[in-house]
Amino acid sequence: MQDGRLKILSATVLSVAAFLSIAGAVAALAWWLLFTPRVRGIRNPRAVLFFLAILCVTAVVLQVTAGGGLSYLFRMTVVVLVAAWYHGARKSGELLEVAVSFFGNRTGFDLGLLAEMAARSLDLLLEDVGMMEIAWKMKGTPRRLKTLTPALTLLLHRQMQQSGEQASLLALRGYTGGGSLCPAFPFPRRDLPAACSVLLAAAIALAIPL
Numbered sequence: 001m002q003d004g005r006l007k008i009l010s011a012t013v014l015s016v017a018a019f020l021s022i023a024g025a026v027a028a029l030a031w032w033l034l035f036t037p038r039v040r041g042i043r044n045p046r047a048v049l050f051f052l053a054i055l056c057v058t059a060v061v062l063q064v065t066a067g068g069g070l071s072y073l074f075r076m077t078v079v080v081l082v083a084a085w086y087h088g089a090r091k092s093g094e095l096l097e098v099a100v101s102f103f104g105n106r107t108g109f110d111l112g113l114l115a116e117m118a119a120r121s122l123d124l125l126l127e128d129v130g131m132m133e134i135a136w137k138m139k140g141t142p143r144r145l146k147t148l149t150p151a152l153t154l155l156l157h158r159q160m161q162q163s164g165e166q167a168s169l170l171a172l173r174g175y176t177g178g179g180s181l182c183p184a185f186p187f188p189r190r191d192l193p194a195a196c197s198v199l200l201a202a203a204i205a206l207a208i209p210l
Helices: 004-020 022-035 045-065 069-089 094-139 145-172 191-207
Strands: none
Touching (some): 004 022, 004 069, 004 191
């Protein structure tokens, strides 16, 4: 997909459909297989595996305590795959443009700028994690709680420091809210089948609440 608005709406609708029911998750997974680069489009496979590992642990606990763990695991796995697709397909500045097109140059600009800053922070966090893993491999450091705790503390400190620097930069530039932006979105015809299929997945999720 080339249109940023369609990408965000598609990811949102597919995630909701997958979360609502197994049928919706199957439809969303079919869409992911048909209209995305699949695994090749995942920008950070290790991060996806990390989230899937957390989902597996949660699903086991849920299955033992209340049941339904397998259904939860399947539905949330599809949600993670859709999120990974959007993260890989997102272009720089796209969130700002979409927000402005939906909500205008005042509220939309503020929301879009906040979203872009959050997305940039996530990208930097993933880069830091990758560099940390390389350092661990070079030093032969084992993955233990004793080594993970200071690493997580360092990552948290770096994120907080970066947030402060961004806020200071905006203040120095005199930003008080809102801005002027005229977004333009391409809409090639090949995006039309994918967009229509998203609506079909949503209809399946609502029609078959299982």
